[in-house]
Amino acid sequence: MLSLSGFEKKYPSGFEVVIPQLDLPEGIHLILGGNGSGKSTLLKALAGIHPANGEVLLNGTSLSSQPIHYRRKIGFSAAEPTFPEYLNLTDLITVVAKAKQSTHAEIAELTTILEVGEFMTYPIGGYSSGMLKKSALMLAFLGKPELIILDEPFTTIDAQTQGQLVRLICQRAKEGTGFLITSHQSGPIELLPVMSVLHMRSGKLATHE
Numbered sequence: 419m420l421s422l423s424g425f426e427k428k429y430p431s432g433f434e435v436v437i438p439q440l441d442l443p444e445g446i447h448l449i450l451g452g453n454g455s456g457k458s459t460l461l462k463a464l465a466g467i468h469p470a471n472g473e474v475l476l477n478g479t480s481l482s483s484q485p486i487h488y489r490r491k492i493g494f495s496a497a498e499p500t501f502p503e504y505l506n507l508t509d510l511i512t513v514v515a516k517a518k519q520s521t522h523a524e525i526a527e528l529t530t531i532l533e534v535g536e537f538m539t540y541p542i543g544g545y546s547s548g549m550l551k552k553s554a555l556m557l558a559f560l561g562k563p564e565l566i567i568l569d570e571p572f573t574t575i576d577a578q579t580q581g582q583l584v585r586l587i588c589q590r591a592k593e594g595t596g597f598l599i600t601s602h603q604s605g606p607i608e609l610l611p612v613m614s615v616l617h618m619r620s621g622k623l624a625t626h627e
């Protein structure tokens with residue numbers, strides 16, 4: 419599914435994430451590690467949001483040489499999502515659904531599962547942190563991406579939505595979607611059928627079980 423070779427992402431501060439080689443087959447992969455170990459840095463680079471060096475291939479599509487094609491295949495939900503405050507979630511869904519060829523049925527299903535229907539027509543500037551996270555999750559799943567990258571997906575959402583999200587991840591994984599997930603919350607991730615766990619320390623992969 420996803421392969422990295424010679425991956426390097428360095429900030430001007432000197433902090434860097436370095437992964438010489440990594441091959442992840444289809445499935446759910448957890449990335450764990452302490453605060454500041456580099457998890458979000460890695461995920462943002464793999465989502466194509468932050469530039470990085472090295473080769474990243476998603477089912478043969480290259481992030482560096484086919485960036486638009488690559489990014490269409492990815493869904494990403496940030497740990498602390500931000501969106502233009504004057505738009506609403508319906509606006510964002512319209513744009514992303516068109517770009518990723520999502521169906522009305524999928525939009526309706528995700529609207530119900532993630533319980534965004536009540537606020538999706540209100541301006542984003544008035545959303546709570548949980549509403550922002552639900553919005554980011556909705557956009558990440560739209561269009562059945564080949565790989566969905568979720569950075570702290572269980573923070574700020576209520577217990578009921580956490581349960582719904584676990585079921586949604588399991589359902590999509592069964593259908594062949596790959597997942598990279600970070601979480602400091604152990605409860606929900608213990609319910610996931612995880613293929614591998616990667617531990618990060620100081621910008622490096624310490625272990626891969």
Ligand SMILES: Nc1ncnc2c1ncn2[C@@H]1O[C@H](COP(=O)(O)OP(=O)(O)OP(=O)(O)O)[C@@H](O)[C@H]1O
Pocket residue numbers: 429430431433451452453454455456457458459460497
């Ligand atoms: N945009 C940025 N510019 C410069 N340095 C950054 C930036 N984002 C993160 N860092 C630094 O990179 C290091 C790793 O941060 P990162 O957010 O990737 O860690 P993390 O493992 O996701 O942490 P946490 O568990 O606290 O979310 C930290 O030292 C952080 O200060």
